[in-house]
Amino acid sequence: MNRLTPLLLFMVMILSSCNKETNDYVTAFPYMETDKGKWGMITNDGEVLFSQEFKNQPTVVRNGVFLVKNEANLWEIYKAEKKPEKIGSEYTGATIFSNGRAIVCEKDKYITIIDTEGKTIKTLDEIDGKRVNTVFRFQEGYAKYIAGEDYGVIDMDGNSVIPSNYCAIMDCSDGKFIAIDKKYKTEYKSFCYDKLKYTVLNTKGEILFEIDGSEYNQVGKFKEGLLPVCVKKKDSDTEIWGIINEKQEVVIKPDEKITGIEQIRNGMFTYYSEGGWGLMSLEGKTLIKPKYNYLSFDGDNRLMAYNWDEDKGGMWFVDTNGNQLNKEPYRGAWGFEELDNKHALVMRTDRSYSIIDEQYENLENLPKMVHAENMMGDDAVECNYLDIPQLLDKLNVNQNGMEGVSFKSTPETAVKALSKFLYQYGDEKHPGTSAFWFKDKSKISYDRMTDNVYLSVEINFYGNISYSVSEGQGGYNVEWCDEDNGRKVGYMWNDVKVKSFRLKFSNDVTMKGKLDRMLQELKKRMRKAGRVVKENSGAMVVALDNNRTALIYMQPKEIVMEWGDIGSPESLSIHEYDGVRENLSLTPDEERADGENQDIDMPTDEETATGYDNGEAGDNSYGNTDDIQEPEPDAYD
Known part of the structure; x- marks a missing residue:
């Protein structure tokens, strides 16, 4: 935009x-x-x-x-x-x-x-x-x-x-x-x-x-x-x-x-x-x-x-x-x-x-x-009410995965489950769910917003998600595409499983001032899903019942939870997170936007440097994509 x-x-x-x-x-x-x-x-x-x-x-x-x-x-x-x-x-x-x-x-x-x-x-x-x-x-x-x-x-x-x-x-x-x-x-x-x-x-x-x-x-x-x-x-x-x-x-x-x-x-x-x-x-x-x-x-x-x-x-x-x-x-x-x-x-x-x-x-x-x-004053006002347990239920966060993806998911099924969040992918030749976009990549990542809460997700796999094949190679499930050079190239999904998940909540918008509440709720959920190995005021390590590990920790501007094959519970250090508190100060970007000053x-x-040829401007026309308010790509749910 x-x-x-x-x-x-x-x-x-x-x-x-x-x-x-x-x-x-x-x-x-x-x-x-x-x-x-x-x-x-x-x-x-x-x-x-x-x-x-x-x-x-x-x-x-x-x-x-x-x-x-x-x-x-x-x-x-x-x-x-x-x-x-x-x-x-x-x-x-x-x-x-x-x-x-x-x-x-x-x-x-x-x-x-x-x-x-x-x-x-x-x-x-x-x-x-x-x-x-x-x-x-x-x-x-x-x-x-x-x-x-x-x-x-x-x-x-x-x-x-x-x-x-x-x-x-x-x-x-x-x-x-x-x-x-x-x-x-x-x-x-x-x-x-x-x-x-x-x-x-x-x-x-x-x-x-x-x-x-x-x-x-x-x-x-x-x-x-x-x-x-x-x-x-x-x-x-x-x-x-x-x-x-x-x-x-x-x-x-x-x-x-x-x-x-x-x-x-x-x-x-x-x-x-x-x-x-x-x-x-x-x-x-x-x-x-x-x-x-x-x-x-x-x-x-x-x-x-x-x-x-x-x-x-x-x-x-x-x-x-x-x-x-x-x-x-x-x-x-x-x-x-x-x-x-x-x-x-x-x-x-x-x-x-x-x-x-x-x-x-x-x-x-x-x-x-x-x-x-x-x-x-503010150009827009965000809802500040947040039911954190309800939010995590909506995301379906559990020891086995989130948002319809689990450790048993293949890359193809994971991408299909997450298709509505992957706005950064897709063009006239390749839809957003095409294996083309994940060639030689070992993770799926996306940012989005739900209930006025920004979250970032990474899903890591045991190996590359997809790969390309030349004409005459591959099997029945190849996605063929005519490239600009006239060659026909195919793309196939690898048969690899999910290695780990990473979920991050930033203290923007509705989440500001609520990181500690999110930390406590995540701790509560993972505590029920396994055995607590380490814990302090800002972090916790859990040996999950599914033989995987969960790490939850607070940083001044965010809460992060990683779970899956991320190392043995005993090997993870959480000392640096002890005593960490949320930083409520505004970032430089927030200060510039605050109050439309x-x-x-x-x-x-x-x-x-207005970039007029790109159609940037103000009140009546010229750059209407700015006047039509839109959510950030990958953002709203």
Whole structure:
């Protein structure tokens, strides 16, 4: 899956968090007066609500409240007042409020919808009879959710609007959803968009029409009844973009000069061509030449234009003819629409922020602001409830194997049993269950997610799993394939048995803070399956009743269990695991993702290596595979 760069994540956040129809605006934002100080809060018109109040950075204010992490890394909610008043509980995950609703989850509980007083509107344990794993931030009054491995949509009160029958869904835009039916899951995960169909639904969950991926390889989001679409040229990776309407009539014919379309608004659209972003009318007239590194609407007749190289201009507000509106270039900005349509927050120089009015004048009597950030809370909230015994039962973890594979399994039967988890295998020539993928390999490995728990599995065999044979060799069960060089090659399964299993749980998502509970449950199960030979606080070795060995141990970020032919119980050392405790600190990647924290500093060249030809971008189109939220390959169950 393509990934958004930090810049484009910032752009997506700005563009998606505006909601003109409901006036659901940001009304205040966090700032710091000194590099080593604490965070305060200032309103759009420059009134300081409080200063030097919070050690951790708060979110922006919407609906009169904001969120901030405490020392236990849990979200707290406060009313945006001179003396902030805490409301509600503490949460492992929380989105920013939208129209008086937020998605939250308390420790060891299911996801809930709450109001601005912290009162529960609805508990989202199950939707349409399926356990809910994840719920995303509200957009246009609706939120996507994941149940099992599939996506659906709920309204502001938690009622099901679109059942979880889709492997991907875009956020609501222009009152429509674009989704991919789960029957196309294999094609979607393999990026074979020409072999799937996009389903367009309304906010009642009714299917309006379908778009064939063989005609339009990628699609953007609807805006003003129009949809950006992509055509991939034959025998080339080149993608050209155009626009269709709700009747699927061509409004802008896909053109080689247009290799990306971002936003559509007021009879105009931003487009990418020959290394830059410009503005064009729906009649095909160029209004602003494609000369900017990024260009986005900030109102019907105003745009924000970025040049990363400050020597070439920095960031400017421009009109639809490209005329500069502000008197000085900025390093970055949160536009007028992001706030109240009357003010914008700008970064004038390094560590110098200001608020400007509609005449692009700096407001007077502002405090010194060396940092000001657009923190929006979590983009998605994960369920934190976990029944560990039930999880292990679901995985069928026992002394003889797991997930339908045992020590008696052959490679062929093991691969078939695990086929739905082996998404990394399979192409047009070789299905994922083909012996081709395991030639000269002695183990099957896969990562996946179930009940919001990440797990990694390795199954080792006594020898190679499969091998290749030339034409004329082999028996009746050879899988023959015509290779690119014209030769016919066959692949056969070896008749070898399973040697050992390795199961690892990482302390991500729901498992965070629960490693010790998992350790104790695994110990309990293996203790019943044999004789404990060694044990300390962080590990255990068991001589199993099936004449094999089990080793269970804790590391700071994971729990591992290995069992099978892994050595004699007496030979295994567990001294290094004694006293090990779970490390609850965030990884660098988690810290970057935590709270969707986005500064408005001008991104570096490295950050803005956007890879436009690969279709990476933000709000309205151009890289729709990022807008359609998908689970990681090999992940969800």
